[in-house]
Amino acid sequence: MNYVASDLKVVGTRPIRPDGVDKVTGRAVFAADTRAAGMLWGKIKRSPHAHARILSIDTSKAMALPGVKAVVTAADFPDIPSEEAFVGEGPMNFRDLALNVMARSKALYEGHAVAAVAATTQEIADRALELIDVQYEVLPFVIDVEAAMAPDAPVLHDDLFTAGVTPKPEKPSNIAKVVTFKKGDVEAGFKDAEVVVEGRYTTQPVHQAYIEPHACLASYQPDGQVTIHASSQGHFMVRAYTAKLLGMDMANIRVNPAEIGGGFGGKTLIYLEPVAVALSKKAGRPVKIQMTREEVFRGSGPTSGAWVEVKIGAKKDGTIVAAQQVLKFQAGAFPGSPIGPGCMCGFAMYDLPNVDVVGYDVVSNRPKVAAYRAPGAPITSFAVESAMDELARKLGMDPLALREKNAAKNGTKTHYGPVHQNIGFTAVLDAVKAHPHWKTPVKEGQGRGLAVGFWFNIGGESTATVHVNEDGSVTVATGSPDIGGSRASMGMMVAEVLGIDVARVKATVADTASIGFTHLTGGSRVTFATGMAATQAAEKVVDDLKKRAAATWEIPVEAVEWKDGKAYPAGSNAGAFEPLDLAALALKAARTGGPIVAEVSVNAQGAGAGFGAHICDVTVDKETGHVTIERYTAIQDVGRAIHPSYVEGQIQGGAAQGIGWALNEEYIYNTKGQMENPGFLDYRVPVASDVPMIEAVLVEVPNPRHPFGVRGVGEVPIVPPMAAIANAIKSATGVRMPNLPMSPPKVRAALDAAG
Amino acid sequence: MSSLNYAAPTTVDEAVKLLAGASGLAKVLSGGTDLLVQLRAGRLKPDLIVDTKKIPGIIGIRKGSDGGFVIGAATPGAEVEANAELNAAWPGLVEALDLIGSTQVQGRCSLAGNLCNASPAADSVPALYAAGAIAVVVGSKGRREVPVEQIPTGPGRTSLAKDEFILEFKLPPRGPRSADAYLRFIPRTEMDIAVVGCGINVTLDEKGVCTAARVALGAVSPTVIMVPEAAQILVGHTLDADTLAKLDAAAQAAAKPITDKRGTVEYRKKIAGVLARRVAAIAFDRAQGKTNGKAH
Amino acid sequence: MAKQHVTAVINGEETEFLCETQQTMLDVLRDVIGLTGSKEGCASGDCGACSVIVDGRLVCSCLMLGVEAEGKAITTIEGVADGETLHPVQQKFLEHAALQCGFCTPGLIVAAKALLDENPNPTETEARYWLAGNLCRCTGYDKVIRAVMDAAAVMRGEAAR
CATH class of the missing domain: 1.10.150.120 ([2Fe-2S]-binding domain)
Structure with missing residues (x-):
């Protein structure tokens, strides 16, 4: 059924989330809050070197320390073969993941795990780590992406031959992959162009910086069964990876989804769980591991830093006739940067006849990158949207008008293949034009920037069950970890279908043994795909309830109507019966067919793409280079907001992360290839006083492929901010900032250079 | 079982004895906002922690016999900030201390801790230097009064003996038309370590001409430094454009910073000049009664 | 050194606990007393997830030793609501x-x-x-x-x- 045109009672309202009270009172249980009888503390020893051969590891002194119950190294894990995995978000090879979780022959970055201990106290575990003697042969290292591509660069992997080029290279290199996308004839396009802009842009790796460090509690039983409490974006992902890395049957692993303290893509792969299980197996006791903040920065994945070249050619009226991009993405120590989406997303907002995009996936001695909110899109869009601003200036054209002129519409064929369907980009641009922020003149001394962004959004596999309890209240269980309020939206969609008060519906996240497979929470898929499963399960329950009412009344099921939480005879011909509400039907369930339950698994297709546009006003202190965000408006096509507050929250949070990426966040390395700022003191995420109120404007162009019109909303808002801010700085100062972050020293230097 | 001992003496003598008698490394605990971070990171492995907060007088603010303020060494920032009289007399020092860390850190951090941690970027220290504060140091050899700028000797190092700690700070009595100010530059609006800090304390005559000045810079040298050349530029002048330009140049010349994760040499020198001008303007305005608002 | 014995008033209740010197108040709350509402996000005073109120003053419990709690009144997140009534x-x-x-x-x-x-x-x-x-x-x-x-x-x- 499709409810897009229906008069909805629950969807679009703002009820209190079902897990809310637990979270404001401190009762919510996150992974690090779990305990088990006899629990040990696990800690991980990490390489101090950016690149080193591991010659030997002597664990005997650590094992001899009283209180130490187990020590593991790579020797305690199966040496698994190379195999592409499709478990997480973005490409991942099982062998690479295994080597990332525990280094075998080489440490490939500072912070790479080389051994682990389990001890009775944290202090003993820390001392044991110091007693593990690792002998290294320190190797030359390479941090920077362009340096890693140089012919004489230190090579990380002897068996890495560039994919995507023919013939296959004879020598291994750090270039894991080359990807290309072409549409039309870009050379001819540039010949046609009357105005051309070109630019080189760089971005630094930024960390997702979820406030909750990675943590898990694992318990291995003598019969080979394992229970894991994990903080992750996908407990099925944790199960699959852990099983693969340890050579276990998935059926022997049960993963309980603890509350998750933020992920933003960074918890779509694993670091700790196989180690905790291996330690637990050796020690015969449950083991908890929680990372320190320093470990999170050094050992878990940021997103790529990148080098991006953009060239755009247009006619004098603003019609773009050619667009070209070269992107070089850092993948970290193992292949798998978001170079694919990086190549696709930059120009996806526009209807372009001739496009040529080349991307390189490049390994270097940095932590393996992990997904981060719209992986790849913010990087490519920083470059493209900065170039679009330059183009508008060169053309003497309003930046919004330039985007309107070239905007992708339904039917636009993208340069990477698919044709845009059911998109709301022009509605977003209309909303920009109509918004008071855009219509208000820029204040004296300030500058204004505009940038737009795109993300595909995804669907995929999800399972939901709807249980009508004996008293007529309803429980919804799904397999999607709730990272930002999805239990609220699940409950709301089910309440809407059942026609009951949302307060009577409670949504939960079920463990891997209690619900069907569900792909992880990421890519902005949960409210779309899991929401579809929950909606369909609720519809099955309604069908069942109608049958039971029909049986009770002894009339055909077609003669029963479900409305406002009650079964009614459909019209006077059906007979005169008192309506039966959910509670009445639940009470009689045993006599009408047993428990009222429906489970639905979907492989949801048709996730509607998302588009956003951000407007930003800044002040630049020209003496210090400090940039103040004075006003910020984020406009986005959200399809249909199930719970508008949490949709706004996604947009505001994404924008704030983008502000951090734009202004101050970066990985700083010393000359030894060690990270210099692995803490919140010097890895500078925005604090409350750094940002203004962020106005989120919800444009609703329903996605016809979802029963309520939902599109994913979480990814798009991090795409435009960097360029919006760069464009605002340009507007305020006349200076183009092509290198992120646009930190005070860089802004001051650029101003000085410009005179 | 841990080997780390803890004591919370209630008299100076007891504390001094504990420090003097410690077999290994002994650390004085005031607010602990630096010490606990260093402990957790494993950068410090003391054998004894002496918590001085139970010693009478080490927390609190009073007036000394000369009419100047006396601030207990371990008085938390929040308590200093809440003292209206101190705010009126030494707004620069109060806001410098207030700039350290978050509200939470303000609940614990102290002038003595900030000074003895001996970071060149400590926020309250340039303001203490500019104020001409005296540290009252106690130890086995008794009590001595030391100008604050003689306490830090290098990053993380002080001139205090193993058995010594600071009991309180004395500020000079405040005359008319005198005021101080402190600014630091950070990339965010809060929660950062100063890229550069600058404290200036001035006395003006009735015409607004500077008769005395002290200028201190932070984060541009291994310790916070006094910049007498800059102070001399101010004395005998109002804050005209020429004086400001000379002050900027003097601050830049005095700055001998390094390039690190928080800033480059070139940038820090420029910012030292910028801050000196801005801080002097606030201090002059305050001394003339034009404003006493918050500088940040 | 033997563990320290500390008596403090935590969320209005007199509470005794044993801790080692290097254990922070956050360690004590989470691992000794079992009040896990205060979170460890950084252990360096930079994130505020462990905020508690000690004798009326807001502090990071990760920047305070457990032994310093002696004689203090501490409010954690678990003590903010008044029974069933949320603050x-x-x-x-x-x-x-x-x-x-x-x-x-x-x-x-x-x-x-x-x-x-x-x-x-x-x-x-x-x-x-x-x-x-x-x-x-x-x-x-x-x-x-x-x-x-x-x-x-x-x-x-x-x-x-």
Whole structure:
């Protein structure tokens, strides 16, 4: 059924989330809050070197320390073969993941795990780590992406031959992959162009910086069964990876989804769980591991830093006739940067006849990158949207008008293949034009920037069950970890279908043994795909309830109507019966067919793409280079907001992360290839006083492929901010900032250079 | 079982004895906002922690016999900030201390801790230097009064003996038309370590001409430094454009910073000049009664 | 050294515990007493997720030794509500959807309560600077600040609960 045109009672309202009270009172249980009888503390020893051969590891002194119950190294894990995995978000090879979780022959970055201990106290575990003697042969290292591509660069992997080029290279290199996308004839396009802009842009790796460090509690039983409490974006992902890395049957692993303290893509792969299980197996006791903040920065994945070249050619009226991009993405120590989406997303907002995009996936001695909110899109869009601003200036054209002129519409064929369907980009641009922020003149001394962004959004596999309890209240269980309020939206969609008060519906996240497979929470898929499963399960329950009412009344099921939480005879011909509400039907369930339950698994297709546009006003202190965000408006096509507050929250949070990426966040390395700022003191995420109120404007162009019109909303808002801010700085100062972050020293230097 | 001992003496003598008698490394605990971070990171492995907060007088603010303020060494920032009289007399020092860390850190951090941690970027220290504060140091050899700028000797190092700690700070009595100010530059609006800090304390005559000045810079040298050349530029002048330009140049010349994760040499020198001008303007305005608002 | 014996009043109840010197108050709350509402996000005083109120003053429990709690009165997130009745800050966080993942939420609520205890009528700027030591990566702070300002209005009797 499709409810897009229906008069909805629950969807679009703002009820209190079902897990809310637990979270404001401190009762919510996150992974690090779990305990088990006899629990040990696990800690991980990490390489101090950016690149080193591991010659030997002597664990005997650590094992001899009283209180130490187990020590593991790579020797305690199966040496698994190379195999592409499709478990997480973005490409991942099982062998690479295994080597990332525990280094075998080489440490490939500072912070790479080389051994682990389990001890009775944290202090003993820390001392044991110091007693593990690792002998290294320190190797030359390479941090920077362009340096890693140089012919004489230190090579990380002897068996890495560039994919995507023919013939296959004879020598291994750090270039894991080359990807290309072409549409039309870009050379001819540039010949046609009357105005051309070109630019080189760089971005630094930024960390997702979820406030909750990675943590898990694992318990291995003598019969080979394992229970894991994990903080992750996908407990099925944790199960699959852990099983693969340890050579276990998935059926022997049960993963309980603890509350998750933020992920933003960074918890779509694993670091700790196989180690905790291996330690637990050796020690015969449950083991908890929680990372320190320093470990999170050094050992878990940021997103790529990148080098991006953009060239755009247009006619004098603003019609773009050619667009070209070269992107070089850092993948970290193992292949798998978001170079694919990086190549696709930059120009996806526009209807372009001739496009040529080349991307390189490049390994270097940095932590393996992990997904981060719209992986790849913010990087490519920083470059493209900065170039679009330059183009508008060169053309003497309003930046919004330039985007309107070239905007992708339904039917636009993208340069990477698919044709845009059911998109709301022009509605977003209309909303920009109509918004008071855009219509208000820029204040004296300030500058204004505009940038737009795109993300595909995804669907995929999800399972939901709807249980009508004996008293007529309803429980919804799904397999999607709730990272930002999805239990609220699940409950709301089910309440809407059942026609009951949302307060009577409670949504939960079920463990891997209690619900069907569900792909992880990421890519902005949960409210779309899991929401579809929950909606369909609720519809099955309604069908069942109608049958039971029909049986009770002894009339055909077609003669029963479900409305406002009650079964009614459909019209006077059906007979005169008192309506039966959910509670009445639940009470009689045993006599009408047993428990009222429906489970639905979907492989949801048709996730509607998302588009956003951000407007930003800044002040630049020209003496210090400090940039103040004075006003910020984020406009986005959200399809249909199930719970508008949490949709706004996604947009505001994404924008704030983008502000951090734009202004101050970066990985700083010393000359030894060690990270210099692995803490919140010097890895500078925005604090409350750094940002203004962020106005989120919800444009609703329903996605016809979802029963309520939902599109994913979480990814798009991090795409435009960097360029919006760069464009605002340009507007305020006349200076183009092509290198992120646009930190005070860089802004001051650029101003000085410009005179 | 841990080997780390803890004591919370209630008299100076007891504390001094504990420090003097410690077999290994002994650390004085005031607010602990630096010490606990260093402990957790494993950068410090003391054998004894002496918590001085139970010693009478080490927390609190009073007036000394000369009419100047006396601030207990371990008085938390929040308590200093809440003292209206101190705010009126030494707004620069109060806001410098207030700039350290978050509200939470303000609940614990102290002038003595900030000074003895001996970071060149400590926020309250340039303001203490500019104020001409005296540290009252106690130890086995008794009590001595030391100008604050003689306490830090290098990053993380002080001139205090193993058995010594600071009991309180004395500020000079405040005359008319005198005021101080402190600014630091950070990339965010809060929660950062100063890229550069600058404290200036001035006395003006009735015409607004500077008769005395002290200028201190932070984060541009291994310790916070006094910049007498800059102070001399101010004395005998109002804050005209020429004086400001000379002050900027003097601050830049005095700055001998390094390039690190928080800033480059070139940038820090420029910012030292910028801050000196801005801080002097606030201090002059305050001394003339034009404003006493918050500088940040 | 033997473990230290400490007596403190935690959320209104006299509580005795044993701890080692190097254990922070946060370690004690989470691992000794079992009050896991205070979170460890950084252990260096930079994120505020472990915020507690000690003798009326807001502090990071990761920057305080457990032994320093002797004789002190400590309020943690578990002690902010009055039994079944949520504190206005808690209620407004729910109503404004001022949380997404909820990990920073306990620290933010404790810090906001401390703010309103001291300043019943903060400006938005004052609230933002007061809470600058509480990192939130999900919300962009917009709804957090709105919730705090609304809670302040409720506590002043100017807005509905």
